[in-house]
Amino acid sequence: MATREKVGVSTEVRPKLREETPSPKERGKRRSGQFLADRAATVVIWAFALLALALVALVLGVILWNGLSTALTPSFVFGKPQAMREGGGIWPMVVSSFYLAALTLLLVIPLGVGAAIYMSEFAGEGRVARLVRFGADSLSAVPSVVFGIFGMVVFVIYLGLGYSLLAGALTLTLLNLPTVMRSAEEAVKSVPKSYREAALAMGCTRWETVKKVVLPVAMPGITTGAILSAGRIVGESAAVIYTVGLFVRKVPWSPFQPAAPMAANIWHMYTEGALVPDWFRVASGEAAFLLIVVLVLNLLARLAASVVRRKTGYRT
């Protein structure tokens, strides 16, 4: 009975298919046409992917080759910079970059994560939250040079901080706040509701729930976002040129001192490098070192996330 029914069904369906593609010959044609198009599309997509990869490799390769072949040695990285003479190092710039990044993260992480927690745990979908989100999205579309000029006007001049690490950190905080906030918000939002319910049902207050459950679970995401923005801070030039400084001889130690983050110093070398005879060598070495720092930071971000994931067994 059952088999006959099945046969009945299949004979009913087959003529319909024939109707759609009248002759077998035409069907073959269409099929080969589709096949060709499919093949061509695959090839084109592959070509684009390879091209993108090649471009990235080219940029990385040139920068690294230039730097590694001429300058990048321990004595260069840890050396004192020189003016009017060859053979200077970049140690004060390296310290400036890390100092600036640390200072900025110190400001932007509490602010960004705090805002993110407020937005996702307490604000709901109210008007305030929407306004903050809209503001953040708009801010992230503003070019960094605008932040630089804003920072110069407000922090350097108006607040009288002068060219200093603090002025730069404040400016970079504004620049990075939207991304840190949004990435932290995504991380906090991706924490399953069931964890929150479990914590609340255990008698946790809302704040305890956030502190003991939501934040720890969101930590890999927040950390990744923070490290990625550390990479952006280290690589940012426009905003720091106007707020921190371009060249220093001594390692800065106070946040109120001027400094010269690597990215700003590279720009300075290329545009006003005449004071340093081997400016091309210094700039190339510095660029290569900066690139390596950013790559390491990005790798760290991935590593941090996967370590936490392994520890907790939690996957997003």
Place this chain on the structure above:
Amino acid sequence: MTVAEVRARTAESRSQHEVVDTGGIGRSSSLKELEMVHNQAAVDGEAKFRLGSMSLYYGERKILEDITMDIPERKITAIIGPSGCGKSSFLRCLNRMNDLVEGCRVEGEVLLDGEDVYRRECDVTALRQKVGMVFQKPNPFPKTVYENVAFGPRILGIKERAQLDEIVESSLKKAALWEEVRDKLKEPALALSGGQQQRLCIARVLAVEPEVILLDEPCSALDPIATQRIEDLLSELREKYTIVIVTHNMQQAARISDYTAFFLIGCQGDPGRLVEFGETGTIFTAPADERTERYITGRFG
């Protein structure tokens, strides 16, 4: 129905409770509109929860209407009924987890040990420690097995390692999980099997020494063997805890519960109502309400 009317009615029902308290629990016939029927509605011993004309609203929508029942102490009470009849919502009224739903409102009385849990000065966190909850899907925290059980005690401010160790061990033993995880205390809880995770969630609740445990279809995501384990565990726990379990599985209700409440909605969009409440044996063998009979014999729902 206005709030004042509800108050008046609940006051009335309370006075009846008082009269009845001495000799088991009779049910107020004067609460007309009350569709539920009590089969010799005698609940042995004390009532842990006492609900008087409780209604639940989510915004404008009425989810539950006029629920009046006593949940006996140190017994297992099963809540059965078709999907969408408000069983889970009912459960969440008991520890105020419904507070998380925007626009949620409860009318009538929900008394726990004689005190209204919806009174203004009620400490919700203390309430939830007293009335623990286990959810449909096992939801251990993404922490170690140990940290999951120690979570509650830590919130309560217990910091001493030795004391925590002791609580973790005894809670896991009570949840019949100790033997299986004693060597895995430092491993992620999410690496355990589904059934183990659910027992871990029970251990986590037991660690804060609750008096009531609410379970919202705790076995629906588990296989029959894991279900069996949980059922055995609940039977053991009944001696010390008041247990309320929502279940889709009528055999389960029949197997483990002492009392059964049957919830039903008239038609889509209507609020859920308590149709019948009584001893499990009676409900399953001689239900007073025709709808209960039709439901338990599998003719609808």
